[in-house]
Amino acid sequence: MIGTVREVTPNVDAGTVLTGAQFIDAFRVEVGAAGVNAREACTRMVLHGPRWIDVLLRLRNTLVKPFGLKTSGEGAYAPGGLIGLFPVLSETSERLIAGFDDSHLDFRIVVDVGGDAGSRQVTSTTLVRTNNLLGRTYLTLIMPFHKLVVRSMMGRIVEPMR
Template identity: 80%
Template sequence: MIGTVREVTPNVDAGRLLAGAQFIDAFRVATGKQQLDAREACTRMVLHGPRWIDALVRLRNVLVAPFGLKTSGEGAPAPGGLIGLFPVLSETPDRLVAGFDDSHLDFRIVVDVAGDAAGQGVTLTTLVRTNNLLGRAYLTLITPFHKLVARSMMGRIAEPAR
């Protein structure tokens, strides 16, 4: 059903994207006949998400700054620039990989677009590798929010461009 976000079994080469990842999940949404590339799908998801997500990100940045963790937009320049706070690491029309490495954890988001003129779908896969106790604690705390945020952001992809 177009616009319905559902959790799916991840279908990526986790070893190549983020070797040693301890967390991986994926969500998929059908976009119908709307033809998107991976960058447009990611842009709709990240830049046009619900406002409450922006508030959560601002709160997260305030809470993690004392621990020396990266906040939005920090870090080395990305080869593909930034989409929101996500540095783009690699990109083709069908796949965009974004993310960064931090002292507590490393993460990647993978936006895959598949289908044809009759119907297209977008899959968001998240991979996380924790580096220490702080990373494991952080991952445990954010996982319930991550699933809610991912579903909400994915719902924006099927909407017409703004």
């Protein structure tokens, strides 16, 4: 059903995207016949998300700053520029990979667009590799919010097309 976000089995080569990833999940939304590419889908997710996600992100940035963790993608090498705070690491019209490495954990977001012309789908896969106790603790603390945030952000891919 168009606009319904559902959790799916991840279908990315974790070893290629983020070697040693300890966490991986994926969500998919049907977008119908819409001609969306991976950058546009990622932009809609990240830049047009619900306000409450912006509030959570600001809170997160305030809480982690004393620990020396990154609070934005500024200064990170990004061959494809930034989408919001996410550096774009590689991109085709069907796949965009964004993310960065930090002292506590490394993460990637993979946005895939697939399906035929009448039944397009966008899949967002998150991969995380923790680097230390702080990373493992951080991952544990954000997990209750992760699925809610991703589902809500993915819903924004379809919203501008309605």
